[in-house]
Amino acid sequence: AQSVTQLDSQVPVFEEAPVELRCNYSSSVSVYLFWYVQYPNQGLQLLLKYLSGSTLVKGINGFEAEFNKSQTSFHLRKPSVHISDTAEYFCAVDNTGKLIFGQGTTLQVKP
Amino acid sequence: GAVVSQHPSWVICKSGTSVKIECRSLDFQATTMFWYRQFPKQSLMLMATSNEGSKATYEQGVEKDKFLINHASLTLSTLTVTSAHPEDSSFYICSATAGGAYEQYFGPGTRLTVT
Numbered sequence: 001a002q003s004v005t006q007l008d009s010q011v012p013v014f015e016e017a018p019v020e021l022r023c024n025y026s027s028s029v030s031v032y033l034f035w036y037v038q039y040p041n042q043g044l045q046l047l048l049k050y051l052s053g054s055t056l057v058k059g060i061n062g063f064e065a066e067f068n069k070s071q072t073s074f075h076l077r078k079p080s081v082h083i084s085d086t087a088e089y090f091c092a093v094d095n096t097g098k099l100i101f102g103q104g105t106t107l108q109v110k111p
Numbered sequence: 112g113a114v115v116s117q118h119p120s121w122v123i124c125k126s127g128t129s130v131k132i133e134c135r136s137l138d139f140q141a142t143t144m145f146w147y148r149q150f151p152k153q154s155l156m157l158m159a160t161s162n163e164g165s166k167a168t169y170e171q172g173v174e175k176d177k178f179l180i181n182h183a184s185l186t187l188s189t190l191t192v193t194s195a196h197p198e199d200s201s202f203y204i205c206s207a208t209a210g211g212a213y214e215q216y217f218g219p220g221t222r223l224t225v226t
Contacts, residue, residue, distance in 0.1 A: 032213050043115075043204050043217040044155075051213065090154065094213055097143070099206075101154045 002027045004093050006102035014110050015083055021076040021105045023091030033074040034092040034099070035065055044090065050074065061085070081109045113139050115207050117218035124195055124225055132190045132221045134205030140185035141207035145215060146178075149202040161188055195225040 007022040025031060032051050036044040048059025055067040065076045074091060086109045091102040114137040124130045134144060143162050147155040159180050161167040167180035177199075179191040188207075192199055202222050206215040 034214075036217075041202075041220070041222065043117075043219040044206075045217070046214065049214060097213075098145075098157060098160065099155075099215060101156075103154045 002031070002093055002100050004091055004100055004102035006089075006091055006105045008105050009103065010106045010108065012108045012110060013081055016080045018079050019077065019081050019085075019107065021089050021091075021107065023074045023076065023102055025072050025074065025091075025093045027072070027093060032094045033065075033067060034094065035059065035063070035074070035076050036090045036092060037061075038088045038090065038104075040087075047076070047089075081107070083109050083111060085109050113207075113209065113216040115141075115205065115216045115218040117203075117205055117221050119221060120219065121222040122224070124223070126196055126225055127194055129191055129193045130195055130223060132192075132203055132205075132223070134188045134190070134207070134218055136186045136207045136209075136216070139207075139209045139216075141188070142185065142210060143208045144182055144188040145206045145208075146180060146188075146190050147204045147206070149204060149220075151202075155204060158190075192223065195223070197225045199223065200225045 003026045005024045013019045034049045035047040048057045050057045050067045058064045063078050089105045092099045116135045118133045146158045149155045158173045159167045159169045161182035163182050163185050169175045182188040204220040206217045
């Protein structure tokens with residue numbers, strides 16, 4: 001069975017600093033990978049997705065992620081965070097038409 | 112972009128009553144809709160998958176007689192929590208896909224509190 005592991009439950013970072021949120025998945029077959037953001041009491045918003053092609057994927061709000069097949073990772077990065085980036089971030093994998101989510105990472109951006 | 116709405120956004124009901132949550136795709140036809148449940152500070156857990164005009168497929172451990180899902184049209188799916196109990200209190204989120212697309216579009220969620 002597929003699984004997704006987000007290695008950090010909380011990531012505190014100062015405003016304008018770079019950040020990386022780590023995600024590893026387990027699957028022996030091709031997968032589609034996603035990062036979603038969730039603000040308090042709201043649904044999920046898609047940040048970016050990897051379906052095929054270039055392993056470096058750029059998304060909204062200045063985020064990007066790199067698909068690394070050999071390491072089965074899909075880490076999310078942003079070179080300079082803002083206070084407004086404070087939220088919950090979920091990595092997800094799909095290869096059967098269903099999404100399997102990681103446990104989430106809380107990004108706390110401090111002034 | 113593709114927009115999914117949910118109604119109500121929050122609901123409080125008494126133990127033993129039933130409550131219905133609607134999920135609508137506003138600007139596209141949703142061939143498949145998904146229902147998730149999210150407990151505080153936790154991830155989303157898929158409850159069931161529904162395709163228009165057919166019975167929902169429930170994930171293991173989800174009681175289909177308790178969580179009734181109806182996908183009557185290409186733009187509407189409903190989740191009815193029957194005989195609700197306090198342990199059913201949660202954040203329920205739906206999502207939808209269009210055609211063969213892999214991307215799921217999420218609704219804003221419904222906060223259910225059972226007293």
